[in-house]
Structure formats: C-alpha cells, structure tokens
Amino acid sequence: MTEEPVGTLAGIARHAFPKAPMEVLDHVDVSVEAGLAGDFRGAVKPGGRGRRQVTLIERGDWEAAMAELGHAIPWQERRANLLIDGLDLPQVAGTLIGIGAQVVLEITVECDPCSRMETIATGLKAALTPDWRGGACSRVRRGGRIALGDDVVILDPLQGQLL
Known part of the structure; x- marks a missing residue:
C-alpha cells in the first residue's frame, strides 16, 4: 500500500471588500453560497458560476517567488485565501481538494x-x-469549518475517495 499525499492548511485569510487589508484567521466557516465567511469574493452572484470563490496558493510556490526576488513578504499579501503546505496542487480544472473533515x-x-x-x-x-505559482481558484462543492493544521488531500472526483 502506498502513502497518499497529504498536505496541511498552513494559512487562512480573507478580505471584506475589494482592496481591503487581508485578515488572517485560525479557522473559518466555508459554504457553497458564500465561500469563506466574511470574504467578499466568495458569494456567488445570481447566474454566476462561483469560479473564484476560494483561492489557494502553495507555500513552496510563494517561498520560491520570494527567494527569486530576495524578499520576505507575508503570504497573505498575495491576497489568496488559503496557504497549502506540503502538497503539490494539481493544475487541472475539476480536481477536487478535501480540507479537514x-x-x-x-x-x-x-x-x-x-x-x-x-x-x-x-x-x-x-x-x-x-x-x-500564483495559485488556483476554486468553487466550494461542500462546506464546513476549516482550521489551521487541517489535512489537505486530493480527492477522486468519481468516487469521492482519496487518490
């Protein structure tokens, strides 16, 4: 049996309106209707598809960009919602990502x-x-509460199981 790749939710951030400062959180509720609670971009507009409800960036990608520029800027300045550590996010539309339970x-x-x-x-x-390197946009398929330290996994879209 092989080990399944598991990452960690290393950061959560939201902003209440366009160009607002990013608010860093240790947990947040996520819903199909509103994305991250309190984040302006998460609400699905009438007739919209919600393609940009929640944004994710890999810690390794952010650190590589910082190393390339010789800076140490906090990840949330990227204005992404979730920082993922230890998992290479697939660059394929339709990929399902599980966070927490x-x-x-x-x-x-x-x-x-x-x-x-x-x-x-x-x-x-x-x-x-x-x-x-700038991350991935996503839509919420199933809501719940997420918190720092939660496992992040790639799910099988046909069976809803770990790949």
Whole structure:
C-alpha cells in the first residue's frame, strides 16, 4: 500500500471588500453560497458560476517567488485565501481538494497574478506567473469549518475517495 499525499492548511485569510487589508484567521466557516465567511469574493452572484470563490496558493510556490526576488513578504499579501503546505496542487480544472473533515473545493482555473502584485514588490507579478505559482481558484462543492493544521488531500472526483 502506498502513502497518499497529504498536505496541511498552513494559512487562512480573507478580505471584506475589494482592496481591503487581508485578515488572517485560525479557522473559518466555508459554504457553497458564500465561500469563506466574511470574504467578499466568495458569494456567488445570481447566474454566476462561483469560479473564484476560494483561492489557494502553495507555500513552496510563494517561498520560491520570494527567494527569486530576495524578499520576505507575508503570504497573505498575495491576497489568496488559503496557504497549502506540503502538497503539490494539481493544475487541472475539476480536481477536487478535501480540507479537514468536510470541506471540498473544486479547482476551476489558474489564479493569474494581477498588476497589483507590482505595488507589493517590483517583479512579483512575473515571479508568480510561471507554472501556476500564483495559485488556483476554486468553487466550494461542500462546506464546513476549516482550521489551521487541517489535512489537505486530493480527492477522486468519481468516487469521492482519496487518490
């Protein structure tokens, strides 16, 4: 039997409105209707698909970008919602990610870094561009509560089991 890859939820952040400061949390409720509780981007607009409800970034990717630029900027300045440690997130739309005992997110699209990254550090947008380094956007498939230290796993979309 082989060990299944398991990562850890290493960070949670949200912002109440566009351009608001990021609020770092140790736990949060997640719902299909609203994404992360209190995060402006999570609510699905009428007729919308919710493709950007929750954003995820890998700790290793953020650290690589920081090393490339010679900076030590806190991860939440990327404006992502979740920091994942120890798991290589698949770069495939439709991939299901399980967090904790209940939450399931579906990767929808690459989270392209915007020009706002340049206001944080010159060259940051370019450093986050290759190989999905800027993270992944997702929609909530099943809600629940998540907390720092929760396991993060890749789920089999057909069977709802670990791959």
